[in-house]
Amino acid sequence: MARVNDIRFIGYGVSDLEAEKRFYIESWKLEEVKSPDDMVYLVAPGSTATYSVRLRETAEPRIDVISWSAKDRDEVDALVPQVEAAGGKLINQPHDMNTHGGGYGFRFFDMNGFTIEVATDFETRNPEVLKSGEARPEKISHVVLHSPNHKGYVKFYEDALGFKVSDWLGDFMCFLRCNKWHHRMAILPGPPAFNHVAYDVPDVDAIMKGVARLRDTNGDITWGPGRHTAGNNVFSYYVTPAGYAVEYTCDLEEVDDATWEAKVHPPSKDVMDQWGFGVGGPETMPKPMPDAGLFKDIGV
Numbered sequence: 001m002a003r004v005n006d007i008r009f010i011g012y013g014v015s016d017l018e019a020e021k022r023f024y025i026e027s028w029k030l031e032e033v034k035s036p037d038d039m040v041y042l043v044a045p046g047s048t049a050t051y052s053v054r055l056r057e058t059a060e061p062r063i064d065v066i067s068w069s070a071k072d073r074d075e076v077d078a079l080v081p082q083v084e085a086a087g088g089k090l091i092n093q094p095h096d097m098n099t100h101g102g103g104y105g106f107r108f109f110d111m112n113g114f115t116i117e118v119a120t121d122f123e124t125r126n127p128e129v130l131k132s133g134e135a136r137p138e139k140i141s142h143v144v145l146h147s148p149n150h151k152g153y154v155k156f157y158e159d160a161l162g163f164k165v166s167d168w169l170g171d172f173m174c175f176l177r178c179n180k181w182h183h184r185m186a187i188l189p190g191p192p193a194f195n196h197v198a199y200d201v202p203d204v205d206a207i208m209k210g211v212a213r214l215r216d217t218n219g220d221i222t223w224g225p226g227r228h229t230a231g232n233n234v235f236s237y238y239v240t241p242a243g244y245a246v247e248y249t250c251d252l253e254e255v256d257d258a259t260w261e262a263k264v265h266p267p268s269k270d271v272m273d274q275w276g277f278g279v280g281g282p283e284t285m286p287k288p289m290p291d292a293g294l295f296k297d298i299g300v
């Protein structure tokens with residue numbers, strides 16, 4: 001089965017471009033990269049991708065595109081029939097892309113209507129190696145989406161893009177991997193909505209320094225810091241000016257992609273957070289609302 005192998009970038013539409021850009025640069029510590037158009041491109045300094053976030057101004061917040069990478073052109077081509085058989089709606093066939101960074105890829109609407117891109121051969125960069133305690137993002141770690149048919153959505157991502165289930169939290173949250181890391185995606189019930197995107201930071205010291213910097217700049221912590229059980233990662237959630245949740249995370253579990261067997265973690269307070277001293281909880285996260293960008297590809 002053909003598979004994607006990592007996350008490349010997330011494209012957002014936001015109603016206050018300047019505020020969102022300021023948050024990502026001053027508070028979140030993404031770095032702005034040169035833009036060939038009127039959109040804003042930001043990169044996590046430890047990333048090999050030339051950008052991790054793309055922003056443009058829109059009347060209301062929306063997800064423009066979630067872009068995944070695949071290992072080569074043959075793999076990209078092999079993903080097309082899988083996506084179609086799983087019920088994805090192709091937006092275009094694999095082609096040499098003229099979006100920033102180029103590459104070869106295609107787009108489709110997933111079961112919920114999110115615009116998903118799969119690409120390879122795009123430009124890459126030499127990543128910066130971050131030091132212990134540096135509260136700056138290394139790369140995107142995972143994305144979390146809601147679906148009204150969350151079990152069907154899990155199956156869609158298994159069949160269409162070759163994700164493997166790593167763990168379930170009860171019967172409502174599913175963690176999926178596309179490489180050696182415990183999860184690159186997680187799925188929750190709810191309206192067709194984006195829940196959050198997480199960024200790896202070097203370690204717990206970086207998480208803690210991040211808590212302080214965010215509090216002193218554009219936004220206090222929304223939930224955390226704590227340590228999840230599924231994936232064993234440390235978490236700390238914040239909300240951007242546009243209302244999108246973002247997470248600094250570290251210590252995500254590395255698994256044997258070939259042999260790891262999925263478990264079900266019975267949900268409890270201790271399972272959601274092994275430490276139990278942080279602020280907030282799932283109830284303090286933004287309420288999921290159907291995304292404004294569903295089934296509307298913007299073509300770039």
Ligand SMILES: [Fe+2]
Pocket residue numbers: 142144196198235247
């Ligand atoms: Fe997360």
